[in-house]
Amino acid sequence: MRCAECKGRLFCGLPRCPIMSRFHAQVSTAGCGTSYMGTAPSVFVGSYGYPAVSSGPLMTVDPDAPPVWVAQGLSIEEIVGIRARTIRGSAPTVAVTGQIQEIALSSSPLDVEAAFERPVRFDLNFDGTITPVGLSGSIRHLDVIDNARVSRVVDRITSDDDLPATEACEHLGAEGVDVYQIAQLMSAGLLGKRRRVVPTKWAITAVDDTVSKGMKKAIFRFAPVREAEFFAATLYGNTMAVILIPGDWKFEMIEVWGRRSLWAGEEETILSDHEGRKQGRYSPIGGAYYAARLAVAEYLVKKQRSARAIVVRHVNSDYWAPLGSWVIREATRAAMQGTPVKCASLQDAAAQMDTTLGYTHWRERSKLLDEALSQRTLFEF
Template structure:
């Protein structure tokens, strides 16, 4: 296996054989919290681990500031800013995620961070874990006791969705999103076991991708009824070293994502690494090898098409530079794609112009050789072709 492919699959699991992952080392150097067996302060969200599922550990994330990625983007946090926040964040654990479940649910329900008082069984310790989907957390501690000192400020749409035990989880997620509840809180509610008919605590990394997937499917149902674009559009934006380029072409909805870790980037190794995946009008088969990034970018594209009242075939290229030195989670891809789709697009009359422009933004044509949808668009005619 090539070095770039190894890094892109390892993501800090130690497959390279080095004593400590260089990325973990930089997180470790950012820790500024003295070990303590107690905590009093803000609990902005909850975290449920996936290891050992269905017997999981979970609890609050403890930090005296917001951990909502949408706010990080709004405040223009740098990677170092975010790493600083996450390195100081404590993951409070309770075995089985049962003791302290009421506290977890109160925290997930609240639109604002709640103050809590926590007693740990021993001083908190550095225990960094990341997989590319979740935003990593630097510290962890097993909780002996937790007391919530505030009352949850629950938005009305959240109260309605949580109270309706006959509402399917997918419908609850869609209703919340349309009512203006952000993806971050929706995934928190799902993780804390507060949505759907058969409610259970869900690992956070699963709830993040499930939320993006369910919202994407709901958007796709709307988009499938829209009329097709009558031109070729290219959107682009860069966030934290992640450049997103989206090409929209006339036709019914198709989607393909190409993820390119540049040579020398975090998971790119010396030669770089590329992964691709896509879906037809009928939908996605199986879980994407690109993991959560696939669903996060798809949601942003479908949101644009839903709002614009159009359908299209979409090719999304994610190019990751060396400046993206810390795996911050799939929210980066979602927000980068949202920023791209929010920009006025560059318009072209044909595919060749759109393709050339996308290649110019990316700085190379590597993506073209890995695109199946590009070949399909070139060879298959649409009604637009017959009337142009």
């Protein structure tokens, strides 16, 4: 993690580091013994050694829901503090399959009793897709005390073992089940014909991708937005700026890591990717691409409109700890839920983007902007 006292170094482990000291203090109050009794709001499936992976509950008395953290206005430090005292239980999947499936099915956290092989250990690691977890322990025995509270739509879809996983995700998304729970269901092996657990990291991106693809099928049938629109919001040092252009569905994302930000040094790091009706490969931007695309697709489905979307993500040094792809998802959702700036032309929308970002060189990476301006000029000619 990044510490102001340590001049911005990542994953500082120095005893004098005040941030690390605070997290260790929180861990000591969380109970680092060999047992746990309390709530388990979600599950975690590892990816190491796939398909012979370890699985288990995430155990914490704190909320394990990014939309709640955002609504409460929690800072990065507060979120990392919550995750630092969260315990990730780990056992061979075959030993805990039934228990993690109950937890994943439930619409509210379940109480569990867990016994560990040895005292849980502090091991706070960061990843660009999944949210960090501070404590981990090998589970010797796990009991789920509560009964799962399962919504009708989740019960119906998970009970249908003739429904392919892709269609199950699309149906759940269309019925209003948020991607956070859908990813839990997929990770716990509750979707599809040939059911198996899926590493949480993979499930998060797969669900963002699959649900937004399902929404694209509807978007193709909608009329285009009437005029160019601009949206923007900033969350935890991530600015998401979006231009919607009248037309059939196309999507482009440009990701800019500013100087001295988390994944950049003295020079900016810029990635870009785009798609038309289909996207045949995994995006080089990674999970952030699918998280942003989902939020834009959600907006268009709600408005029953189609559009060509240019999304620019700018990351500054305020984003000192990677919290997971949910940050991009929630930041883009916040942008799309705001009041759009109606623009008389695409040039006006691009100027709004310039002003918001404080630079214009995103234009050099935008194939969709170039294409839209060229097509407009030819049409007018």
